[in-house]
Structures are given as C-alpha cells and as structure tokens.
Amino acid sequence: MHSKKLGWLLLAPTLLILGLFGIFPFLYVVWVSFHEWNPFAANPAKIFNWAANYRKLVFDAQFLASLGVTMAFVFFAVVSEVIIGYLLAQAFMKDFPGRAFFRTIHTLPLIMAPIIVGSIWKLMTTPSIGIIPYMLKHTVGFDLNIGTSAVAAFAITVIMDIWHWTPLVTLTLIAALVSLPSEPFEQAQIDGANKRQIFWHLTLPMIRPALIATVFIRLMDAMRTVDEVLMLTGGGPGSATRYVGVHIFREVFPRTNYGYGSAVSVIVLYLTIVICWLLYVSLIAPRTRKGSS
Amino acid sequence: MSEERKSKTRQPGFLPIETNWFDRLFIAAVIWVALSLFWMRFLEPLGLSVWISTVISVVLAVIIVKKG
Numbered sequence: 001m002h003s004k005k006l007g008w009l010l011l012a013p014t015l016l017i018l019g020l021f022g023i024f025p026f027l028y029v030v031w032v033s034f035h036e037w038n039p040f041a042a043n044p045a046k047i048f049n050w051a052a053n054y055r056k057l058v059f060d061a062q063f064l065a066s067l068g069v070t071m072a073f074v075f076f077a078v079v080s081e082v083i084i085g086y087l088l089a090q091a092f093m094k095d096f097p098g099r100a101f102f103r104t105i106h107t108l109p110l111i112m113a114p115i116i117v118g119s120i121w122k123l124m125t126t127p128s129i130g131i132i133p134y135m136l137k138h139t140v141g142f143d144l145n146i147g148t149s150a151v152a153a154f155a156i157t158v159i160m161d162i163w164h165w166t167p168l169v170t171l172t173l174i175a176a177l178v179s180l181p182s183e184p185f186e187q188a189q190i191d192g193a194n195k196r197q198i199f200w201h202l203t204l205p206m207i208r209p210a211l212i213a214t215v216f217i218r219l220m221d222a223m224r225t226v227d228e229v230l231m232l233t234g235g236g237p238g239s240a241t242r243y244v245g246v247h248i249f250r251e252v253f254p255r256t257n258y259g260y261g262s263a264v265s266v267i268v269l270y271l272t273i274v275i276c277w278l279l280y281v282s283l284i285a286p287r288t289r290k291g292s293s
Numbered sequence: 294m295s296e297e298r299k300s301k302t303r304q305p306g307f308l309p310i311e312t313n314w315f316d317r318l319f320i321a322a323v324i325w326v327a328l329s330l331f332w333m334r335f336l337e338p339l340g341l342s343v344w345i346s347t348v349i350s351v352v353l354a355v356i357i358v359k360k361g
Contacts, residue, residue: 051333051343058334270326277323285310 026269033262040256053263063264065239066247067271069154073243074222077161081218082211084162085169092170093177110167118231121160125232132156146233150240153233157241160228165221169214176210177203212283216276223272244268306361317361321354328353 033053035046057063092103109117125146127133133144146153180203188198204211226245229235235242235250242250244264252261306312308320325347332346 051329054330055333055337058330267330270323274323274327277319281310287310 029262029265032259033266035259037259038256039258046259049259053260054267056260057263057267062239062242063244063247066242066244069239069241070223070225070243070245073154073158073161073225073241074219076158077165077222078215078218080158080162081166081169082215085166085214086173086211088166088170089173089177092174106170107167109164110171112164114164114225114227115231117160117164118228121156121163121228122232125156146237148237150237153237153240157225157229157232160232161222161225164228165218169218172210172214173207176207180206208283212279215279219276219279220272223268223275308357308361312361314358317358318354320361321350321357324353324357325350 032046034048034050036049036052037046038044088106092099112120124130124132125144127143127145127147136142136144144152144156146156184202184206185198188202193201224245225243226249229241229243230246230249233241235246245268248261248264248268251257251264255261306317308317310316312320328346328350329343332341332343336346337343
C-alpha cells in the first residue's frame, strides 16, 4: 500500500504537467469545436452550435482536398525518409574515412527550426535567384517554378521534408542497428544466407520496434506540417500544398474562425490516432488465439 | 483481480486482436466518430437525423465492449 502511494506521488509531477499542457488544452479544443466563436467579431461570445462545425467540415471541399494532399505528402515523405534513413544508417555503420564528419553534417538539418528550413528552401527555389532552378535549367533544361507548377511545389515540399527529417530516422536506426547482437548474423553467414535473406529474415524483424516507433513519430509530425510549407509556398499554387495544418492556420488566424478551426484540428487528431492505431494493429498487436481461454 | 489477469482469463471475442476493456472502448469511440461523420455527409441530407447514428453507435459500443 505504501509503495502504491509512493508510486502515485512520484508520478504526480508528470501527471500534473500532462494534465495542464496535454489533456486540458485538448478538452478545451474539443469544447470550442462545438461552438461558433470569432473573438474579433461584433459578438465575441462563444455560441454553442452542437455539431454544426463538424457538419460544415464534411462538406468543406477545401478541407477534403487538403486532407487528400496531406495523405499524399505523408505517404511520399515518410516512405522516402524510412528508405533513405535506413540506407544512410547502414552506410554510417561501415568504417570509411570522414565518417564522423559526414555523420555530423547529415544531422545538421535536424537542429534547424522548421521556419528556417522553409526560408532556406524558399531562397534555393526562387526562380530568379535560387540555386535549384539555376542548376536544373543549366543541366537538364527544366524550368522549375514552384509558384506556378502545382506538381513541382508538391514535390519540393516533400523533398524539403525528406531533407529535414531523414537524419532523425537515420539516428534512430543507427541506434537500433548498433544494439543488434552479432551472433545471429554470424550464424546466418555460416549457414550460407545471402545479404537479401539476412535483411528480410534477421535485420528487419530485429529492428522492427525501432522502425515502427520512427514511422509513428514521422507520421504524426508529417500530418501536422505547417510552418515549413507556409514559409515555402504559402499553401499554393492554388491549393496544391494546402496541407491540413496550413488549412487550420488559415481558418484560425487570418479568418479568426476559432470554432471551425478547432473542429478541423480535432478531426486531424482523430485521423492521426486512427492511422497510427491501424498501423499498430496490422504490424504489432497480439492476435487473438481462438479457442484458448 | 487485475485487468491484465482478467483479460488473460477472458474468452476470446470476435475482434481479431487481443484487447482489454479500454481498447474496446477506444474502438467503439473510433467507430462512433467515423459513423457520425459518414452520417452527416451522406444520410443526414436525406432526412435521417444524426441521432440515429448515435443510437447505432451506442448499441455497437455495448456489443464491442461486452463481446469484442
């Protein structure tokens, strides 16, 4: 009994912080999402409107379009980051001259604030002064203009995200690969397994927990991308890069539509949780053994 | 008896994964939100009140929590 009390006492600071900065703001957003609230309007009071914001949301073509491009963005960005991150982790596991230097250089994007990443990529992709349009023009004759081409803008936001976040995947996978025991690999080599078999039957299952955790983290982060994209493209051209985070920003700040913005936020959180849960269920959840009690 | 012990001794339900009561409540909540949004988008314009989906969701929730 004493140890139980002590346990709760030790947990109390964490629970307090979680409650104050996690649970309370979440419940507040859910509450606001059931109201019409524009604090800068003639009537700044919150007006309870049941599920009107959610009803508006399911018919909002801009929101549904933003959800579509966000899903495409998340898919391309996360898949590329995991593949490139794994290849880089494997490369950094090998001994070569300047390994420590390259490892440090490759980690640098990770420490940059997203708004700075957006600024750098804006400078690099501006047609008149950017190095990327210049190089593309003078090497393959391609005119890159993210201000007019929807596909180019989308691709550049994906590449920017990959550039920014692949080091996180690499670092996590390096940690996972370093901690693997050498015996199973030696045994597999003795048994004549080739590199592909070793990867599919040993490396991948053994790093799976770290890989799944990384995918979850990146998926949740990519779903709420705002500042980088807002800085780089402003959500354009048209609505080509108007991801849900940008959509929420536009609803809440320029339009000061707090109630509707909160409803969209709640649904995006819901979708993020559902996607992560489905991934968890399909990959790691223990299966029911029918007939056992 | 702890929840972990209870879930170990419990007969497997119709869900394909091992769950405790909180997992099943979560699944029920996820279905409730999805069904409500679907209802508001496609069936409410035909005159079917969203309260019907709420009643269906509650019934489903009871079934999932009890038998899932």
